[in-house]
Amino acid sequence: MSKQIRQDDEPRGLRRRDVLKGLAGAGALGATSLPAIAAVPSDASTTWNQQADVVIVGSGIAATSAAIAATQRGATVIMIEKMPFKGGTTAKSAGVFWIPNNPLLRAAGVVDDRLDALRYMVRLAYPDSFLPNHPTLGAPAAAFTLLETFVDNASPVLEKLMADTGLRIIPWQFAPDAIWPDYYGHIPENKVSKGRSLVTDVRPYPERHFWAGGGGSGESLLWMLQQGFDKRPIQMLLEHQVLAVTQNAAGQVTGVVADGGETQPIRVRANKAVMFATGGFTHNVPMADGFLRGKIWGGCAAPGSTGDFVGIATGLGATLGNMNNAWWAQVPVEVAVKTRSVPSNVWSCPGDSMLEVNRYGVRFGNEKVAYNERAQLHFTWDPVKLEYPNQLGFMIWDSRTSKAYAGYDPIPLPTAKPAHIIEAATLPELRKAIEARLLAIAPQTGGITLAKDFDANLQKAIQRFNGFAKSGKDADFQRGGTPNENAWQYAVVKPAANPYANKTMHPIASTGPFYAVILGAGTLDTKGGPIVNASGQVLHASGQPIPGLYGAGNCVASPAHQAYWGGGGTIGPAMTFGYLAGTAAAAEAIRPA
Ligand SMILES: Cc1cc2nc3c(=O)[nH]c(=O)nc-3n(C[C@H](O)[C@H](O)[C@H](O)COP(=O)(O)OP(=O)(O)OC[C@H]3O[C@@H](n4cnc5c(N)ncnc54)[C@H](O)[C@@H]3O)c2cc1C
Structure with missing residues (x-):
């Protein structure tokens, strides 16, 4: 013993x-x-x-x-x-x-x-x-x-x-x-x-x-x-x-x-x-x-x-x-600020009548691109405004996507009402609801707010996106242009019937309800x-292995x-x-x- x-x-x-x-x-x-001490001596x-x-x-x-x-x-x-x-x-x-x-x-x-x-x-x-x-x-x-x-x-x-x-x-x-x-x-x-x-x-x-x-x-x-x-x-x-x-x-x-x-x-x-x-x-x-x-x-x-x-x-x-x-991926920010180890990341932004915009209401990337790359969009630095304009993203979807992609995280099942999913009858009301959420997490975000022209820009972004959905070509970010993006689209039990050529896009409805979730960068791990x-030998700064490690x-x-x-x-x-x-x-x- x-x-x-x-x-x-x-x-x-x-x-x-x-x-x-x-x-x-x-x-x-x-x-x-770092720990107070890395090694202690041993002997016979x-x-x-x-x-x-x-x-x-x-x-x-x-x-x-x-x-x-x-x-x-x-x-x-x-x-x-x-x-x-x-x-x-x-x-x-x-x-x-x-x-x-x-x-x-x-x-x-x-x-x-x-x-x-x-x-x-x-x-x-x-x-x-x-x-x-x-x-x-x-x-x-x-x-x-x-x-x-x-x-x-x-x-x-x-x-x-x-x-x-x-x-x-x-x-x-x-x-x-x-x-x-x-x-x-x-x-x-x-x-x-x-x-x-x-x-x-x-x-x-x-x-x-x-x-x-x-x-x-x-x-x-x-x-x-x-x-x-x-x-x-x-x-x-x-x-x-x-x-x-x-x-x-x-x-x-x-x-x-x-x-x-x-x-x-x-x-x-x-x-x-x-x-x-x-x-x-x-x-x-x-x-x-x-x-x-x-x-x-x-x-x-x-x-x-x-x-x-x-x-x-x-x-x-x-x-x-x-x-x-790191192995990057997006996370729901309102969940992460409470529990840093989130249950799961946002692997693909699910749905077709869905887009993601930044605090200006402007689309800033391909919502379907692989999670490791998508998360890095949040790191973009604006050298003129001296800010990270995409630090927070707002994934927004309509009733069609809410129903057809229910249960495909972060879109909840109809029976679930997770606190981090924001719902409103109209887009201006959705903006107000997002602002209230941002206020609540301001101590953790450094007070990020929506820009004054968010509503107008979001309207423009939706209009442009709807045109892309109808033509099947996303002229801004090539959404749905790769096999991987389409695979994620079909990784649901029953992908929604979509009459348009590009199945990752469908026009966003002009009437509510609308939904949103606040996204930001996270990891699977570093x-x-x-x-x-x-x-697998750990190398000392000298280039030699540290014996036994x-x-x-x-x-x-x-x-x-x-x-x-x-x-x-x-x-x-x-x-x-x-x-x-x-x-x-x-x-x-x-x-x-
Ligand atoms: C939801 C989710 C889905 C993922 N899906 C995939 C996937 O399909 N494919 C893929 O390639 N990757 C996936 N990943 C990432 C993948 O799981 C990890 O990158 C990988 O499993 C890490 O393995 P690991 O052995 O390095 O460490 P881990 O599996 O993290 O194990 C490390 C262990 O060390 C323990 N530990 C830490 N410090 C100490 C200490 N001081 N003393 C004792 N114990 C300690 C920890 O508690 C932990 O149990 C996913 C991650 C998540 C969260």
Whole structure:
């Protein structure tokens, strides 16, 4: 039996109250919130409460994939999760994973060429430096190595997971037998426009059906992967927040210190390595405000995404990367200002007789374009007016869309009356109702109001939009011009009959009722953190790995940079790099404490 750590054994800074004080202080100063201490020393006399070969922090997809890989190679594993429930954002997710050259594509005879896949990925990840014939395609060399690692390993890892567990896959479908395209399947660099996005095959389990054709959610993905966990040497420790790592005299990471509400934080020994898979920092307000390249109001990431690894890794000398990017999506602002971890994001603005305008009543973008790009419209800076004119967007729809797309978030079911949906009989009354809502959230928005000419501009915007709907061509923002936009339009049980050529647009009625929701930028989660190599080893500023320290998933710098290649663009890489990190961690030699 392991001994309990006594209060007076604890170095100053590690005591529970000191750590909490440190966190509170950083937040109050508006600085990025970092723990009071990143590492504590260990040696042969250290008392450990628990031990395993590999300690994995987190319990989402990167952690789960790593745990399977490590135990496949004979290692024992302790997974430590700070929440009372396992799964993190992964368990909340829709469970799609993006895997180039996957077994289903190959079985269908589709050639997903390595270089073509890389060109598509770099074109979107590094649009400002993309060079199609350059050795790294214009990406930074280290990031390109990671992208190559992903392309080369994504399918082999998936196939190993399928062999190691009961995981089965089917294509991600928006309607029965209709495979979802990549989000940018239409650009010339995309040579395989659909079929890279996969979901868990839960056809035998009707209660788990989440997608058309019997595909499962993120919870089902984890359920299937974790089914054999009781037969593997994996122990799950819930409700323990890892606060710091332990380091021996040689600077090697030897374990972690975790707080589970005991009188003192516990120490967990990692004979070989510690791997962090702790998600992003969406819910750490100082970090999100300090690092991201635009204001976010929140996001659907699980509440545990508070960037804990950023402070720990930088305390050990790691270099951070990609801290300004996130997996972006719009959120309902009135929900987010109350609960930063919103239930879900606005994936597509649903409906056809619907548009979105800014505080001037002016349409500012394509309401159907992929969520990662649409959310970034909120960051536009007006250098003359010295403001972010689109910081808040107002999605407005009529009775037709309200009825035909009911239940397709954020449009509520007729029986539901969510407080953040605004309803009025006429457009001027809708404007007044929006103004009242803006007043109520003024303390959080800095007092954003509607402009004086909102009514007149909105009338003009609707008139122009209605013309586009009738002609089928959106001359301003090309709404409905890509397969992905149309797929989202049909991802409802019964898309409304629409007599016009472009099914994403229908004229907005001249009479009420009208509806609105206030939208702003948010995330699925962030994707910046310490820089890692292809094995998931966290790199010191010197460029050398920090011995015994690994990371994968949203807690480390993503080589996707600003890209979101297609449905599953976050889980696919997290699954792949988690597995590679778990494999490498299990292969490490045992380190002295
Ligand atoms: C509604 C929704 C739908 C989505 N759909 C998709 C989709 O279909 N496809 C896709 O690719 N992506 C999707 N995403 C995004 C995706 O879920 C995440 O990007 C991905 O699952 C992150 O995996 P991860 O392993 O990096 O982290 P997570 O799954 O977030 O796991 C991190 C875990 O670490 C724990 N943790 C954090 N700090 C500590 C600490 N100090 N000590 C102990 N534990 C800690 C957290 O509590 C959490 O449980 C969706 C997200 C949401 C919310």
